[in-house]
Amino acid sequence: MLYTVPDYYEQFQCIAGKCEDSCCAGWEIVIDPKTLQKYRAVKGGFGNCLHNSIQFHQSCFKQYEGRCAFLNDQNLCEIYSELGPELLCETCKKYPRHEEEYEGVRDLSLALSCPEVARILLGHKERVRFIEKENHKEVDEEDFDEFNFLLYTKLVDARSCMIGTMQNRMLPVHVRAAICFAFSHDLQNRIKKQEYDTMDRLINRYKSERIVAYLVNKLNAYKGQDKERFAVIKKQMGLLFHLEVLREDWKDWIKDAYRELYGNGLTAYVRKRKKFLSYMEKNKELNNAFEIQWEQLYIYFLYTYFCGAVYDENVYSKMKLAIMSPIYIQELCQARWQMRGKVTFADIVEIAHHYAREVEHSDSNLKKMERAFQKKREYYFEKMITVLLS
Numbered sequence: 001m002l003y004t005v006p007d008y009y010e011q012f013q014c015i016a017g018k019c020e021d022s023c024c025a026g027w028e029i030v031i032d033p034k035t036l037q038k039y040r041a042v043k044g045g046f047g048n049c050l051h052n053s054i055q056f057h058q059s060c061f062k063q064y065e066g067r068c069a070f071l072n073d074q075n076l077c078e079i080y081s082e083l084g085p086e087l088l089c090e091t092c093k094k095y096p097r098h099e100e101e102y103e104g105v106r107d108l109s110l111a112l113s114c115p116e117v118a119r120i121l122l123g124h125k126e127r128v129r130f131i132e133k134e135n136h137k138e139v140d141e142e143d144f145d146e147f148n149f150l151l152y153t154k155l156v157d158a159r160s161c162m163i164g165t166m167q168n169r170m171l172p173v174h175v176r177a178a179i180c181f182a183f184s185h186d187l188q189n190r191i192k193k194q195e196y197d198t199m200d201r202l203i204n205r206y207k208s209e210r211i212v213a214y215l216v217n218k219l220n221a222y223k224g225q226d227k228e229r230f231a232v233i234k235k236q237m238g239l240l241f242h243l244e245v246l247r248e249d250w251k252d253w254i255k256d257a258y259r260e261l262y263g264n265g266l267t268a269y270v271r272k273r274k275k276f277l278s279y280m281e282k283n284k285e286l287n288n289a290f291e292i293q294w295e296q297l298y299i300y301f302l303y304t305y306f307c308g309a310v311y312d313e314n315v316y317s318k319m320k321l322a323i324m325s326p327i328y329i330q331e332l333c334q335a336r337w338q339m340r341g342k343v344t345f346a347d348i349v350e351i352a353h354h355y356a357r358e359v360e361h362s363d364s365n366l367k368k369m370e371r372a373f374q375k376k377r378e379y380y381f382e383k384m385i386t387v388l389l390s
């Protein structure tokens with residue numbers, strides 16, 4: 001099995017009781033069948049406690065006021081302290097480690113929804129490197145009968161080219177994102193027509209400095225369209241109201257941010273946005289340059305989701321998720337700045353992990369977003385580029 005991991009992967013250590021947002025609260029934790037069997041077999045006082053606090057039919061822990069029944073007042077897990085780490089279910093053992101599965105390959109990542117991961121990712125100053133490791137241990141392979149290996153290899157090559165573009169620090173970060181977006185648009189056309197043999201040429205084209213310079217020049221036409229950008233981003237932000245809510249405070253948060261950002265109309269928004277961007281460029285409280293944080297966010301979403309297009313051939317909407325997620329986070333940061341007069345590193349960590357928690361851990365939300373990306377006009381090519389560059 002070939003594993004790919006980002007270079008900061010081993011840096012993660014759970015901070016447990018010191019965590020500001022325990023992963024044992026705010027969502028349903030599904031228990032795998034093997035662990036469920038083990039829980040059934042536990043005897044004595046703690047055995048009773050387990051039997052009373054697990055919904056065996058639904059294979060999940062009961063919750064009280066949104067918290068896992070086993071999370072104590074110190075935000076520590078009672079199963080861990082009573083039975084040890086071996087008796088944690090697979091979800092709890094793994095989180096925030098995440099795996100995307102492909103035939104013979106696993107892409108490992110750390111979920112941004114964990115605040116400690118968000119701190120590591122947003123504080124990562126160097127360009128992230130992705131390390132490949134071969135492991136010859138036997139693993140239970142799923143059935144990958146229909147796996148399109150040819151498409152997968154093209155996607156991996158395209159993703160690696162895009163990561164290279166995203167890490168080209170000679171260009172403004174949103175310009176890099178716009179080039180990758182244009183690339184994914186061209187790639188989608190090739191996939192639609194099943195023109196796999198022309199994909200290598202396309203990938204090489206996007207690697208060429210001459211083409212990049214040509215695109216940078218062409219993309220200049222999308223700058224300065226404040227009015228159009230305002231109309232589009234307002235609609236795009238509206239999508240967040242239609243998602244399943246995992247934590248109640250998220251709903252109010254979005255509502256307040258939306259009102260704050262767009263409630264006073266175009267002129268106020270444009271004026272405040274300019275001030276916000278210049279504030280962020282000079283902001284010394286970010287632990288890392290603002291541009292680098294956005295590079296890390298784009299790459300996080302790109303790395304995690306892009307190759308999933310091997311299963312549905314929707315590379316373009318995977319890319320839209322990778323582009324829109326940092327944009328949503330940035331808009332929420334602007335709202336925070338407008339409301340509090342400053343944005344610290346802790347604010348960006350809070351906003352990014354909260355966004356990831358709502359979006360990435362709900363299949364229904366990921367599907368709803370993908371549908372909107374495919375159908376709604378505000379996610380068409382030109383609108384997206386305008387939002388990135390204006």
Ligand code: SF4
Pocket residue numbers: 013014015016019020021022023024095096113114115116117
């Ligand atoms: S969210 Fe992350 S740091 Fe916090 S308790 Fe969970 S794994 Fe640990």
